[in-house]
Amino acid sequence: MSLIVNIVLLVFLLVMALAVLKTRHLFAMAMLFGLYSLLVAGLFVVLDAPDVAFTEAAVGTGISTVLMLVTLASIRDGHEATTQGKSRTAPLIICVVMGGLLIYGTHDIAELGDAQSPPNREVAARYIEKGQEETGVPNLVTAVLASYRGFDTLGEVTVVLTAGIGVLLLLGNRKKIHVKSKGGQHG
Amino acid sequence: MGNDLVLRVVTKWLSPIIVLFALYVQFHGDYSPGGGFQAGVIFSSAILLYALTYGLDAALKVIPESALKICASFGVLLYAGVGVVSMLKGGNFLNYSVLLSDPVAGQHIGIIIIELGVGITVASVMILLFFTFARRVAPE
Numbered sequence: 001m002s003l004i005v006n007i008v009l010l011v012f013l014l015v016m017a018l019a020v021l022k023t024r025h026l027f028a029m030a031m032l033f034g035l036y037s038l039l040v041a042g043l044f045v046v047l048d049a050p051d052v053a054f055t056e057a058a059v060g061t062g063i064s065t066v067l068m069l070v071t072l073a074s075i076r077d078g079h080e081a082t083t084q085g086k087s088r089t090a091p092l093i094i095c096v097v098m099g100g101l102l103i104y105g106t107h108d109i110a111e112l113g114d115a116q117s118p119p120n121r122e123v124a125a126r127y128i129e130k131g132q133e134e135t136g137v138p139n140l141v142t143a144v145l146a147s148y149r150g151f152d153t154l155g156e157v158t159v160v161l162t163a164g165i166g167v168l169l170l171l172g173n174r175k176k177i178h179v180k181s182k183g184g185q186h187g
Numbered sequence: 188m189g190n191d192l193v194l195r196v197v198t199k200w201l202s203p204i205i206v207l208f209a210l211y212v213q214f215h216g217d218y219s220p221g222g223g224f225q226a227g228v229i230f231s232s233a234i235l236l237y238a239l240t241y242g243l244d245a246a247l248k249v250i251p252e253s254a255l256k257i258c259a260s261f262g263v264l265l266y267a268g269v270g271v272v273s274m275l276k277g278g279n280f281l282n283y284s285v286l287l288s289d290p291v292a293g294q295h296i297g298i299i300i301i302e303l304g305v306g307i308t309v310a311s312v313m314i315l316l317f318f319t320f321a322r323r324v325a326p327e
Contacts, residue, residue, distance in 0.1 A: 066232075136292065136295045137217040138218050151280070153305065154281065157308050160309055161263050163312065171319045171320070
């Protein structure tokens with residue numbers, strides 16, 4: 001059953017990716033990216049990872065789509081993407097090589113659900129056996145993220161804060177952004 | 188940022204439900220899928236919806252930007268603060284077991300507090316990002 005769902009989702013994912021490539025309208029592109037994220041979230045649910053699906057649906061489909069739309073609104077009259085007769089072979093080669101490398105890399109990943117793979121034998125087994133006993137938290141994902149790997153999560157939160165500060169520094173002050181006019185006047 | 192009546196009414200009914208759901212995801216994260224990050228993003232999506240329908244100024248009245256900046260830092264401070272408290276209590280950094288006399292209860296309270304810190308920071312930063320981007324949109 002999950003195989004059929006997987007195939008349907010992956011086919012739609014492919015259709016969505018091709019549609020993003022084909023469309024010239026940036027508004028449609030932003031919405032298609034949102035749908036793409038929604039399909040990925042569906043895939044995560046099939047993989048029994050509701051926590052990740054949650055994040056993907058909220059961030060990928062919600063926030064980032066809205067941010068892209070706001071960006072589009074702020075660059076008025078720029079809703080069409082034009083390509084001016086540039087060579088497309090170099091990007092194609094880069095994409096094919098990169099994709100090939102990624103596919104080659106997947107061979108080193110342990111088989112999905114393989115009980116004998118090192119990550120499943122060592123840490124995961126301990127988390128599952130002792131996790132609830134040690135933390136008293138039934139949701140193991142929360143236990144691992146917040147307690148066993150609390151330091152990692154602290155780093156992640158700091159990254160989020162740093163990203164916010166970066167955006168504020170770049171875009172927060174409106175006066176500094178405007179390009180100097182040709183007359184040489186400041187501001 | 189239009190004047191559509193349907194959008195306005197739906198937003199008014201929907202945003203409190205989204206906030207409620209965010210709080211559920213936040214504080215029920217130890218039992219069901221979810222946690223601080225997801226809750227923060229869901230909470231911010233409620234404010235985003237409100238801002239998209241009623242305009243940036245109305246949303247800024249709900250949550251002023253200065254408060255968001257303080258909250259964003261406060262979340263990280265809360266998280267790291269739990270680590271420091273656990274150090275003061277004689278454990279390792281972020282070892283929640285020493286927070287209370289019962290190690291399991293200590294773990295539980297530690298996880299709840301740091302998830303709250305994550306949620307506050309993520310929600311504030313997401314809303315701040317949106318406000319900063321939206322302010323770049325020239326008025327019609």
